[in-house]
Amino acid sequence: MIKEVYNVIGVMSGTSLDGIDLALISFKKETNWSFKIITAQTVSYPEHWFKKLKSLTSLERSELANIDEEYTSYLATVINQFIKQNSITDIDAVCSHGHTALHQPGFGFTLQIGNLPKLSSLIDQLVVCDFRVQDVDLGGQGAPLVPIGDRLLFKDYDWCLNLGGFANISSEIKNESVAFDICPVNIVLNKYVESLGFQYDDAGELARNGKLNNTLFDDLNALSFYKETPPKSLGLEWVEQQIIPLINSFELHTKDILHTYVKHAAFQIAKVVNQTNEASILVTGGGAFNTFLMEEITKLTSNKIVIPSSEIIEFKEALIFGFLGVLKLREEINCLKSVTGASQNHSSGKVYPVNYLDTV
Structure with a gap:
């Protein structure tokens, strides 16, 4: 998907648990890249999600799989509300970091919940997500990606x-x-x-x-x-x-x-x-x-x-994960080996079209 202007929604949930950051951004490629944040919002976590996310490191992998399913559905609800409230009609992708549940690159493992393929169907949008896993597979830290x-x-x-x-x-x-x-x-x-x-x-x-x-x-x-x-x-x-x-x-x-x-x-x-x-x-x-x-x-x-x-200050990470998604759609490098220690620069992330689950 190579073009000059991209309208995307960047979605980020950080470890401080202050909420889900969503930003509608327009990126333009001329000689250099430029951007405009059109609208942005932080959605605070309800108490039960705050408590669940705080306890992720103590859970078994099977329990994390269940929470991943629940959190993906919850994230879809939040994204759909953001789209509806702001009357957003024309976007190229939703680019989502998810929420880090476990990060153990020394053991070749990192998990961000909320990145399941069903997200694209639940929000009826093309989704670019799961940006860290490929880098860890290539021997990198999976971070930082910004x-x-x-x-x-x-x-x-x-x-x-x-x-x-x-x-x-x-x-x-x-x-x-x-x-x-x-x-x-x-x-x-x-x-x-x-x-x-x-x-x-x-x-x-x-x-x-x-x-x-x-x-x-x-x-x-x-x-x-x-x-x-x-x-x-x-x-x-x-x-x-x-x-x-x-x-x-x-x-x-x-x-x-x-x-x-x-x-x-x-x-x-x-x-x-x-x-x-x-x-x-x-x-x-x-x-x-x-x-x-x-x-x-x-x-x-x-x-x-x-x-x-x-x-x-508040939405730079959502902005940049939106940008990582744009680079992935263009199959351009968005992850640097000099930063993460991976074996090579690469274009990281998974792309799920709206009808993805119907094709697998």
């Missing part, structure tokens, strides 16, 4: 930093894309904020009012992941095995945990971006709204921090 979008859509910035469930970053170094996960962010902060009756720490004010525990700060920074070289990626399993038990062993007040963890995340992020001088850093993801976190990062770097429009 860097091809950073290279082609946000090339005016030296670093593109996303502060979501995890902090991840991408850059062009010596004409090659480099990208990796830095550290967990909201996936940890939100967990502890819940104990205070909140879904997230508004502007980081709870963390700001806590105190630094130097020993926990040092122990977090000593974790072996931070000594590894890219390509490298993180998953919820690592957080539950390494971060949470370490934090809980200190028996601190929640505000002190939040304060110390924000300082830790800022330290790890600054350590990466300070590899270059006089660089511009585009910051997106929910963490960009955490004023305390942004202040702590700014204190530790002399580089220029750029906060874009709230639309880009």
